[in-house]
Amino acid sequence: MATFSPILRQLGCLRSIAKPQSLVSSQIARRSLTTVYTPKQEPVPLPSKLPKSFLSQIPPRQQPTNGRKKLKVYPAPPSSRTVCKDPVAAVTESQLTALDPTGERKALFDYRRNPRSVKVGDILRVTFKNGDPFSGVCLSIRLRGIDTTFLLRNELTRVGVEMWVKVFSPNVESVEIVQRTEKRKRRARLYYMRQPRHDMRSVENIVSNYLRQKSALSGQRGQGGRGRGQKRRR
């Protein structure tokens, strides 16, 4: 069987070669005949005065509008940028005048400009509108315009408690500096004081000491507490 197959294959191959040769020759013959050049037909222009009723019959590409509807272009709305250039700053300004008319609170926490302001590491005492105070070490001051906050940390009944307080909140009645930090802290955020190694633990003793001294001075020097706090160091 194996000896027959190549012969069969060869015969089939010959037949296939013989067939297309005639086709190719006929194609060449046909090509050689087409030598006359006929220019492309010029498009017949539409009659200029075509009644409107006929316009729908011609294809949309050849219609005078080129198949497109004419869009109405509206003028741009007046820019609000010209009315108010920086609306966020304007809102902050108006809120600050409402919540902090004297600018005292702002100066108390503006540690970048005011050298007498609260610094991180100070012990603060905040009294709220509802009467309950909260005191603690100031771990960070976040200056964000009207959203300015500070973080106090204290230890109550041997459990660490942290509180973020909004400086300009109407709920905050007063902020007192109980004790200044002994040395300027070299960090802006004292989050390391959460670690047991650096934790200040409870500051209740210092605060109660301060309150006793304050009441001894008949409590008239509300603002003077700052100066005294500086003197009294452990």
Next chain:
Amino acid sequence: MIQLKTMLNCIDNSGAAVVECVNVLKKKRPATVGDRIVVVVQKQRNFGPESSNNSGIANKVRRGDIRHAVVVRAKKEMQRPDGSIVKFDDNACVLVNKSGDPIGTRMNGVVATELRGKQWSKILSLAPMHV
């Protein structure tokens, strides 16, 4: 953020010291202050070496008990309506019975004031201090 497997301190005198959360009730999210949870008592509190023999009197719950509890402190910071944020250094709870009364009679430790808004004033009055 108290959820399945969270270990909490128990700050009442029911006898449990450390409990493990096994379920958060009425919520599909992690529990926070004021939420009711189901806990398993993992560690008992020993009231001194002498009272170990009569621990049945002092301790109202035993190790392995399944109880309901109310979260009173959470590590996850929570925001108050006035914008201030409060967080504690640990997660703590108080055991309550099915009707919502505390099992212990005393509490040691500060609790969050949010309990008042969630009808847990009884726990708040037992606490020595609230923030």
